[in-house]
Each structure stands twice: as C-alpha cells, then as structure tokens.
Amino acid sequence: MHILQLITIFLYLLSTAGYVGYLFFQQNSWEKAGCGLLLTGFLCHTAFIIGGSLTTGLYPGRNMYQTLILAGWAFSGVFLFVRFKFNLRVLGVYAAPFAAVVMMMASRVPTDVFADSRFFKSFWVFFHVLAMFLGNAAFALACGVGILYLIQEKTIKSKTQGFFFKRLPSLELLDSVGYRCIVSGFVFLTIGLAAGFVYAKIAWGRFWSWDPKEVWAAVVWLFYAALLHERLTVGWRGRRAAIMSIIGFAVVLFTFLGVNLFLKGHHGDFTRW
Amino acid sequence: MQSILLIGLNHKTAPVEIRECLAFSGEEASGAAAALKEKDSIDEVVLFSTCNRVEVLLTSSDPGRAAVEVKTFLAHFKQVPGERFEKALYVHQGEAAVRHVFRVAASLDSLVLGEPQILGQMKASYAAAVDLKSTGVVLNRLLHRAFFTAKQVRSETGIGDHAVSISYAAIELGRKIFGELSGKKVLLVGAGEMAELAIEHLIRNRSGELLVANRTFERGMSLAQRFRGKAIRFEEIPEALAQVDIIISSTGSPDFVIVPSHVKSVMRSRRNRPLFFIDIAVPRDIDPAINRISNVYVYDIDDLKGVVDDNIQDRKREAVKAERLVDEAVIKFRQWMENQAVVPTIVALRKKIEDIVDSEFGKTMPNLGTLSDSQQAAMARMKAALINKVLHYPTIFLKNGGCRPDKTASVGTIRKLFHLDEDV
Numbered sequence: 040m041h042i043l044q045l046i047t048i049f050l051y052l053l054s055t056a057g058y059v060g061y062l063f064f065q066q067n068s069w070e071k072a073g074c075g076l077l078l079t080g081f082l083c084h085t086a087f088i089i090g091g092s093l094t095t096g097l098y099p100g101r102n103m104y105q106t107l108i109l110a111g112w113a114f115s116g117v118f119l120f121v122r123f124k125f126n127l128r129v130l131g132v133y134a135a136p137f138a139a140v141v142m143m144m145a146s147r148v149p150t151d152v153f154a155d156s157r158f159f160k161s162f163w164v165f166f167h168v169l170a171m172f173l174g175n176a177a178f179a180l181a182c183g184v185g186i187l188y189l190i191q192e193k194t195i196k197s198k199t200q201g202f203f204f205k206r207l208p209s210l211e212l213l214d215s216v217g218y219r220c221i222v223s224g225f226v227f228l229t230i231g232l233a234a235g236f237v238y239a240k241i242a243w244g245r246f247w248s249w250d251p252k253e254v255w256a257a258v259v260w261l262f263y264a265a266l267l268h269e270r271l272t273v274g275w276r277g278r279r280a281a282i283m284s285i286i287g288f289a290v291v292l293f294t295f296l297g298v299n300l301f302l303k304g305h306h307g308d309f310t311r312w
Numbered sequence: 313m314q315s316i317l318l319i320g321l322n323h324k325t326a327p328v329e330i331r332e333c334l335a336f337s338g339e340e341a342s343g344a345a346a347a348l349k350e351k352d353s354i355d356e357v358v359l360f361s362t363c364n365r366v367e368v369l370l371t372s373s374d375p376g377r378a379a380v381e382v383k384t385f386l387a388h389f390k391q392v393p394g395e396r397f398e399k400a401l402y403v404h405q406g407e408a409a410v411r412h413v414f415r416v417a418a419s420l421d422s423l424v425l426g427e428p429q430i431l432g433q434m435k436a437s438y439a440a441a442v443d444l445k446s447t448g449v450v451l452n453r454l455l456h457r458a459f460f461t462a463k464q465v466r467s468e469t470g471i472g473d474h475a476v477s478i479s480y481a482a483i484e485l486g487r488k489i490f491g492e493l494s495g496k497k498v499l500l501v502g503a504g505e506m507a508e509l510a511i512e513h514l515i516r517n518r519s520g521e522l523l524v525a526n527r528t529f530e531r532g533m534s535l536a537q538r539f540r541g542k543a544i545r546f547e548e549i550p551e552a553l554a555q556v557d558i559i560i561s562s563t564g565s566p567d568f569v570i571v572p573s574h575v576k577s578v579m580r581s582r583r584n585r586p587l588f589f590i591d592i593a594v595p596r597d598i599d600p601a602i603n604r605i606s607n608v609y610v611y612d613i614d615d616l617k618g619v620v621d622d623n624i625q626d627r628k629r630e631a632v633k634a635e636r637l638v639d640e641a642v643i644k645f646r647q648w649m650e651n652q653a654v655v656p657t658i659v660a661l662r663k664k665i666e667d668i669v670d671s672e673f674g675k676t677m678p679n680l681g682t683l684s685d686s687q688q689a690a691m692a693r694m695k696a697a698l699i700n701k702v703l704h705y706p707t708i709f710l711k712n713g714g715c716r717p718d719k720t721a722s723v724g725t726i727r728k729l730f731h732l733d734e735d736v
Contacts, residue, residue, distance in 0.1 A: 065470075195488060196603060198615045200622060204488065205474065210586065211491035274583025277607040 043087035044108070044146065050080030051115075051139035058131035062206060070128045074119075077135055081115045084142075088112055098165035103299075104150045110295070111141035113172035114179055121180055125216050129207060133183035163238035170231030171256075175291050177224030178263070182288035184217040185281035192278055214276055217284055225263045232256060255294040262287050314355065314450060315375045318409035319382045319401060320367030323423050326400035333392045336361035342440050344389055349446040351385075353378040356448040358441040358455070360416075362433045364423050369413060371450045379403050410454060410645050414638045417458040418465040419472070425627045426471035431462050453648065461641040468637065471630040474623040479510040481619045482590045482611065483517065486558060489588050489609060494518040499556040501525050501549065501570075502563030503535050506592045510560050511539055523556060525549050527563065553587070554578040560590045561597040569597040575605055590616075650719035654710050657723050660732045661706060665699050706730075 057073025060066075088108060092099055099105045118134035121127060191207040194200055207213070235253075236246045247253060266283050269275040275283070321331065336344055336359065345359045348368065357370040368386075372378035383401065387394040404412045415421045419430050438455050441447045447455070466472050475481040486493050497520045500511060511522065522541030526532030529545055536543040544552055553559070553574060563569055575587065584607050591598040591612040603610040611619075673695060683691065710719075710726055727733055 191488070195485065195609055198611065198618065200619055209488050209491035211489065273580065274585070276584050277586065279584075279606065 041087060041091075043083055043090065044142065047080050047084045047087060048139060048142045048146065050076050050083060051135055051142060054080060054131070055135040055139055058129075058135045062129065062132050065206065070131065073131050073135060074122060074128070077115060077131065077138070078119060080138070081112070081119060084108075084112045084115060098162075098168070100164075100168045102150070103148045104145055107141055107145035107148065109168065110172050110175065111138050111145065113169075113176040114138050114141065117173060117176040117180055121216065121220065125212070125219075127184070127208060127212065127216055130180070130183055130187065130216075133186065134180065137179065137183070161238060161241070163234055163241065167231050167234035167238055170227045170234060174224045174227030174231055175295060177220045177227060178284070178288050178291045181217050181220035181224060181284040184213055184220060185284040188213040188217060188281040189278070189285075192281070210277065214280065217281060218270065218276070221263060221266065221284060221287075225260075225267060228256075228260055228263070232260060252294065252298050255290075255298050259287070259290050259294050262290055314371045314373055315406055316369070316371050316409045316450065316454065317375045317378055318367060318369050318404045318412050319379055320360070320365060321397060321400040321402065322365035322367070322421065325402060326397065330397050330400055331363070331366065334361075334366045334386060334390050334397060335363065336366065338436075338440070341437065342444060344385075345441055345446050346444050347389070348382065348385060349444065351378070351381050353381055356451040357446050358438055358451055360434055360437045362430065365416070365421075367416075369409070369451065369454075371448070375405055407642060407646060411638065411642045413454060413458050414461050414641050414645075415635075417462040418634055418638060419462070420465075420631055420634055420638065424476055425624070425631060426473075426476075428466070428472055431459065435459065450649075450652070454645065457641055457645055461637060464641075465634040465637050469630040469633040471627055471634050473630070474626060476620055476623050476627065478506060478592075478613070478616045478620060479513050481616050481623070482510050482560075483513045485609070485611060485619070486514075486588055489586050490557065493558075495520040496557040497521045497523070497555055498541075499523045499525065499549070499552050499559045500535070500539075500541070501559060501561040501597060502527070502565075502593065503531065504562035504592060507560050507562040510590065510592070514558070515539065519558070523552055525552065527565075550574045550578070554581050556587075557585070558588045558590065559598070560592065562592040563597050565593070565597055566595055568599040570602065571599045572601050572605060575602050575608055579605065579607070592616075650723070653723045654719055657726055657732065658707055658710055661710075661726060661730055662699070662703055664730055664732060665702055669695055669699055 054073045054076035057069050057076055061069035061073055088099055091105070099109050114134070115138045118130065118138070122131065122134075187207055188210060190203050191210055191213060194204045194207075195210070235256075239248065240246050266275065266280070266287065270280060321334070323331070326334075341359050341361050345357055348354055348357045348359070348370070353372050353374045355371045355373070357368065360367045360369070366386075368382050370378060370382070383394060383398070386392070386397070412421070417431055417434055419426050419428065422430055434455070438447070441451075475484045483493070486496070490496055493514060494517065496514075498511065498514055500507060500522065503524075503526060515522075522536070522539050524532045524536040524539075524541050524543045525546050525548065526535065526543070527546050529543060532543040535541075549570065553570070559570070561569060570589070579587075587608045589598045589602060589608070589610040591610060594613060596612050598610050598612070600610055600612065602608055673691070677691075706726055709722060
C-alpha cells in the first residue's frame with residue numbers, strides 16, 4: 040500500500056476518534072481535532088491522487104481501487120465543505136468513519152488490473168467521473184443528514200430526550216442541509232451525465248447504449264428529480280424527505296457498485312478487481 | 313494570623329419570612345458593609361444579599377469576636393431581634409468558608425441548581441465592596457478565584473445546560489424543531505399564567521406575529537393588546553393553523569379544542585412546514601393523536617414536566633463534576649493562603665535576627681575602640697554572614713512546610729520558637 044494512502048487512512052481513523060469523542064463529551068476541542076485531522080487527511084488524499092496521476096499520466100478511475108479512492112476523496116471534500124458552510128459539526132460522526140471505511144475497502148482490492156488506458160486520456164472522461172463522484176458524495180451526505188434527522192425527530196416525537204436531543208442540531212437545520220445536499224448532488228449528477236453522453240458520442244459514436252450503468256444512472260436521476268419536484272410542489276420535507284434521501288443513496292450505492300458487480304456492461308471495466 | 317469567616321443564612325436554613333427581614337437593598341448593603349468595615353475585629357468584608365441568601369464574608373484576626381459583632385450588627389441594622397434568626401445562621405471558618413463561597417458562585421448552593429444569576433449578583437456585591445475599598449489581598453484573591461471557578465464549572469460541566477422550568481423547556485423544544493424562533497408565528501388559545509410566561513419567552517426570542525383566540529372575544533382582545541397581537545374568533549382556529557407555527561393552548565375546555573382532522577387538512581397548504589403544539593391545559597386541549605401526524609409535534613404539560621425532571625437529574629449528575637472542580641480550587645486557594653502566611657513569617661524572622669544582631673553589635677562595638685575601615689567592613693561581613701547562616705535552615709523549613717502537607721503548622725512552630733508574635 041502506498042505510504043500516502045496509509046497516512047490518509049490513519050488520519051481518517053483518528054478523525055473518527057475525535058468525532059466520537061465530540062459526540063460523547065460535547066467539547067468543541069474534540070470536534071476541532073477531528074475536523075483538523077480530517078482536513079489533513081483530505082490534503083494527504085489529494086496529494087496521493089495527484090501523485091498517482093502524474094506518474095501514470097492518466098486520469099484516475101481505471102479500476103475498482105482507483106474508483107474507491109476517488110469516491111472517498113470526493114466524499115471527504117464535500118463533507119468538509121458542508122462542515123464549514125453550515126457549521127453542521129456532528130455530521131463528522133458519520134462522515135469520518137465513512138471516509139475511513141471507503142479508503143480501507145480500497146486497500147483490500149487489487150491495484151494491478153486496469154481498464155483500457157485510452158479512455159483516461161480524455162478530459163471528458165475525467166470531467167464525467169469527477170462530477171459523478173461529487174454528486175454521489177453529496178447524496179451520501181444527504182443520507183447521513185437524513186439519518187440524523189430521523190434520530191432527532193424520534194427523540195422529539197417520543198418525548199424522551201435521551202442521549203441525542205442535545206447533541207443533534209435542530210430539525211430545521213438538518214432538513215435544509217439535506218435538501219441542499221440533494222440539490223447540489225442533482226446538479227453534479229446532471230453535469231456528469233451530460234459529460235458522459237458527450238464522451239460516449241466521441242468514443243462509441245452514440246449518446247446512449249442501454250448499458251446497465253447508464254440505465255441505473257438514469258434511475259437515480261429520475262429518483263432525485265422526483266424527490267425535488269415533490270418538495271417544491273407539495274412540500275415533501277421533514278421525515279419523508281429524510282427517508283427518501285436514505286433510499287436514494289441506497290440506489291446510488293447499487294448503481295455505483297452493484298451494477299458493476301452483478302450486471303455487465305462497458306462500465307464494468309472501470310471497476311475491475 | 314488572618315482567618316476567613318463567612319456568616320449567613322440561605323433558603324435552606326431560613327424560611328422566606330426571615331430572609332425578607334434580613335435582605336439588603338443595593339444601597340443598604342453598601343452602607344452595612346461600610347459600617348462593618350469600621351469594626352476593629354474585621355479587616356476585609358463583603359456583603360452578599362439576594363432573595364435566597366444574606367451572607368457576610370470577612371477576614372479577621374479574631375474570628376470569634378467578629379462573628380458575634382456581625383450577628384449583633386445584623387440584628388441592630390435590620391431591627392430584627394437576634395433570636396429570630398440566630399438558629400438559621402451558619403458560620404464557616406477557614407477552608408469551610410472558602411468552599412462555601414466557591415460553591416455559591418458556581419451555583420451549587422442555589423435553589424435551582426446551576427441557575428446563572430447568582431454569579432452576576434456576587435460580582436455586583438463585590439464591585440460595590442471594591443468601591444468602598446472594604447476588600448484587601450485575601451478577599452480579592454478569594455473572589456477572583458470563585459468567579460474563575462464558577463466560569464470553569466459552567467463551561468466544563470453541563471450544570472447550566474437545559475431548561476429546568478416548563479416554559480423554558482417549551483422554548484428549547486421549539487428551537488430544536490425550528491432552529492430559530494425569530495419570525496415564527498404564534499397562536500395563543502385561551503389564557504393562563506403559564507401560557508403568558510411562555511409567550512413572554514417567545515417574544516424575547518423575537519417570535520413573529522401573535523394571534524389570540526379566546527372563547528370570549530373581548531378577553532382575547534385585551535390579551536392581544538397586551539402582547540401587541542391580533543385577536544381572532546374561537547371558530548377561526550382551524551383556519552389559523554394554516555399560518556401559525558407554534559400553538560400554545562390553555563383553555564378550560566373539557567373537550568379537545570383541536571383534533572387531528574383540523575391539522576391534517578391544513579398540512580398540505582402548509583406544505584408540511586412543522587407545527588408545534590404546547591398544551592398547558594388540564595384537561596388537555598390538543599388531541600394527543602395529533603402527535604402522530606408527520607412534522608407535527610405535541611407536548612402536553614406532563615411531557616414538559618418529564619423533560620424538566622430529566623434535566624434536573626442531568627444537572628445533579630453534572631454537579632458531582634462541579635464539586636470536584638470546587639475541591640481543586642479550594643486546595644489551590646489553601647496553598648496560596650499558606651504561602652501568604654509563609655512570606656511574612658520569613659520577613660519577620662529575618663527582621664527579628666537582624667534586630668538581635670544589631671543590638672548586640674551596638675552594645676559591643678563601643679568597647680572595641682576605633683576600628684579601621686577594613687576592620688569595620690570585616691565586622692559588617694561577619695554580621696551579614698551570621699544572619700544568613702542562622703536563617704538558612706529555618707527558611708527552608710518554612711518554604712517546604714517541614715515536609716508536611718500543611719504549612720500553617722510549620723509557620724506556627726517558627727513563630728512560637730522565635731517569639732515573632734509579640735502580643736501572644
């Protein structure tokens with residue numbers, strides 16, 4: 040395993056410890072430590088990816104290993120953005136271990152099987168992959184926020200203010216952050232799909248080829264489109280929006296991993312292992 | 313030796329009839345402190361008076377006499393016979409007094425555990441004492457440490473966390489639902505003391521428009537005027553649910569005033585924005601089944617009481633941590649006090665030895681005839697060396713407390729051994 044990858048995993052795990060400490064002791068110093076460690080880990084992670092691309096001269100994402108590394112990177116980055124933008128600190132309890140697990144999963148898959156390298160010289164492919172992963176990361180965060188929402192909603196409804204009531208922020212904040220995550224995820228997903236269509240036209244001569252990944256990506260897009268539509272028209276918010284963002288992320292996960300593992304298609308090459 | 317003394321009574325020892333007899337207004341307190349300062353037995357003094365306690369904190373070299381003088385002074389100043397409050401008084405001396413002051417400042421001795429006002433009240437009393445110049449080194453240090461410890465307790469323990477009154481608990485819940493209460497519209501159904509209290513809290517949190525619905529429209533109007541709200545008719549409540557966010561209900565109605573069908577029908581036009589019902593009425597006004605509707609939360613008086621009870625239990629648990637912080641502060645203060653006692657003793661001891669040497673030299677020198685300059689210098693060197701050598705071990709003994717944890721004992725030994733307290 041590359042030393043930078045090892046350091047990144049280590050920092051993410053330490054950050055997880057910081058956030059767990061924050062959850063239990065409610066001292067800001069724990070959160071500061073957790074956030075600082077995650078930020079350092081993220082920089083390390085970035086250096087790792089850039090270094091890898093510079094040595095091969097190819098954009099990342101050529102096998103399961105690189106794909107997971109990139110997914111973890113996008114996730115940490117999007118979380119840090121949300122952390123500073125909305126000051127939603129407790130979400131680190133979900134984000135830090137999530138990033139650590141993705142990176143550890145990456146360390147368990149082979150690193151030496153690759154898809155055809157000609158795909159990874161095109162900027163369109165990189166653009167497509169980056170937008171997709173940022174979108175997926177935003178959906179993953181929306182799922183985490185949704186889980187926090189459901190926990191907090193349950194403590195308020197059941198009138199037993201236990202461990203979580205004081206530790207989690209208001210329902211309003213959770214709902215609005217979840218919504219914004221989904222909106223930005225949807226925007227990235229749309230851009231990513233568009234870039235993918237453009238490249239498909241260049242590479243295979245057609246925009247759409249009924250590849251299972253394409254079909255499922257379309258399912259994801261339609262799912263979130265419906266979710267946003269319902270929110271804007273009849274006000275799907277609160278509990279229902281939270282549940283939907285969790286289900287939505289499950290569909291994303293299947294599209295990301297399941298399709299490549301269980302179904303075949305031209306995307307399968309990029310996640311070979 | 314100076315001793316710290318605290319004489320007072322509080323809500324635990326004295327009923328309100330006695331406390332109100334002895335309570336001092338701000339000006340009275342200053343006058344009383346100034347008068348106490350004039351007493352011979354009292355060196356430094358601060359007087360604390362709140363609705364739950366009257367306490368005199370002082371330093372004295374004759375604590376027994378000071379305690380009696382304070383008691384007679386209180387009786388005289390307040391025109392209350394001494395025997396009426398004598399039994400309620402507690403007198404703490406030395407470390408017990410220090411601990412008491414720290415605990416009071418940290419709100420561990422308060423009626424409502426962890427309530428924040430006491431610290432401000434103590435600071436005000438102390439500021440008044442500073443104006444009078446009635447405090448000195450010891451009480452300045454003690455009170456600064458007390459304020460510091462109180463802040464530490466507040467930031468490091470959860471003693472001040474979470475509402476311990478019904479109306480605050482409701483506000484806290486509102487914040488967890490809506491994030492901010494500013495601009496949230498409120499509907500008051502019926503009127504009652506507790507409901508009005510909650511409304512006042514909400515207004516302080518800059519809540520938005522207030523609607524008041526009462527069975528008798530006129531009474532509703534007068535309430536609405538008081539809080540600058542708008543009165544609506546009782547029958548308009550179902551429609552009003554579409555616009556408001558928080559509903560506080562406290563009617564005398566025997567049946568539910570708001571039922572699930574009222575709420576369900578407005579949720580769509582509200583676009584599922586959350587609704588928070590606070591039902592303070594007994595029997596209840598709001599059908600508890602409403603709580604099952606998505607994005608709608610109903611808390612009745614028992615729910616709020618349950619929240620408050622839980623929070624009180626939490627504070628009690630946190631108080632254990634706070635007591636530990638107080639213990640640490642008391643130990644640190646004791647060490648400081650001991651060092652305070654050590655330094656003057658070292659100074660006094662040196663003076664004593666220097667005086668002895670000087671006086672003996674004074675007697676002997678005239679018999680030696682005229683000495684040359686170098687001979688005089690040699691004598692002066694001998695004098696200095698003699699003093700330093702004699703003082704060397706006693707000084708070390710004082711500084712490390714004779715290897716015992718309590719330095720006051722070694723200070724006492726040295727003072728007796730060298731007869732430093734002339735009057736003793």
